[in-house]
Amino acid sequence: MSSSAPGPRSSRRQSTRRTPWLGVVLIGLALVLLFGAGFGLSRLIRNASNGGDAAPTTGSSQSTDNPEPCITTTVIPGADLPKPNTVTTNVYNATDRAGLAAATADELKGRGFLIGTVANDPKAKTVTGAAEIRYGTKGELAAKLMSYYILGATLVNDGRADNTIDTVLGAAFVSVAAQSDVDKALAEPSPTASGPGCSSSAAPMDSSEPATDSGSSTTPSAS
Template sequence: MGGQYRITGDKYPRMRRPRRRGRLVLLAVASVTALGVLGWGTFQLIDVFTGGGKEASAAGTRSECGTRAASSTKAAALPEPGRITVNVLNATPVSGLAKKTADELKKRGFRIGEVGNATKEYDKKIKGTGLLLGPSAALDTSLPVLATQLPGAERRTDAARKGTAVDLILGTGFKKLTPKADADKALTTLTNPKPATANKSC
């Protein structure tokens, strides 16, 4: 074109589309949100597979403390010597040994039942220091308490036996009961056991 509409120079006006900054901002926000959701989901999965972290650890501690408490309860249920009736029977060739032993047990707080010679089934057939014999219920009650007085004695139960009394059958290896101080210490340990490790959280 000529005249006043003539275009001069080497620059021409260019038409550009306006930048859509709004769409870019939206995409950025969506990306951050997706990453956040993914991270939260991963954390939840880790929590599930590790058993709840601190909660699981706390549950384990409570379980351990409960076990110790149960053990203490069981130990506390052991009968006192005064509630245990002991029949002292002599299976040795030494006369008078049953009465002497029964008198000593009485001084230590046990109740004494029958005192005499063992039956033919056991007479001179107990090779060790002695045999502790009682009903099935005495295995974890009366027999352990009586065993503190003669640690080397064998323990045996008779399911057909009635009553709660237990027998102390003196064997050919018997000399005397364990010293009272040692027996008292063993009885204290039996009825009040200390935990293997201290746990303040219990």
């Protein structure tokens, strides 16, 4: 038996069967591409939006990290110090120079200070510097004032309860400062750092340790 070749009508039927599947595949590919493009575009928009919002956050973080201010102000040294006529000082001689305490006490009295005891140093300490100014908490400002009159003096907090001070003259003492120099120093403005950002490493003027008698040697002296 012989078979006949398929005719044109049969070919058209087979082509018609394949066409719907091809369309479905093409539509699926188109949807995938469209979804991918939409997803990529949404990511770009989201990233751009996040980047715009992050800028203020960065700025606020930087402002938070800024150090606290340290402001330098000008102060007058003598503004908070007492007047000489309100300060009582004992004057002691810690040297072997006779009459040193008496002469210095007369000079300080002439400057307005109230004079207490004039004698040799009761602690019998060797004071190699110009002087020691001994004081307690109540006499802190009085001691600072005296340090402008006795240049080079060391301030020593000895823990006394009253507001008197001791001016103890040492080997390097020469004379009481001229009143004009004292007035100039007390009135001369000086810069002082203040504020939460300032360093606290600077030692106060009266940071000396309380005086003790340990290790001190007796020196012959005369008031």
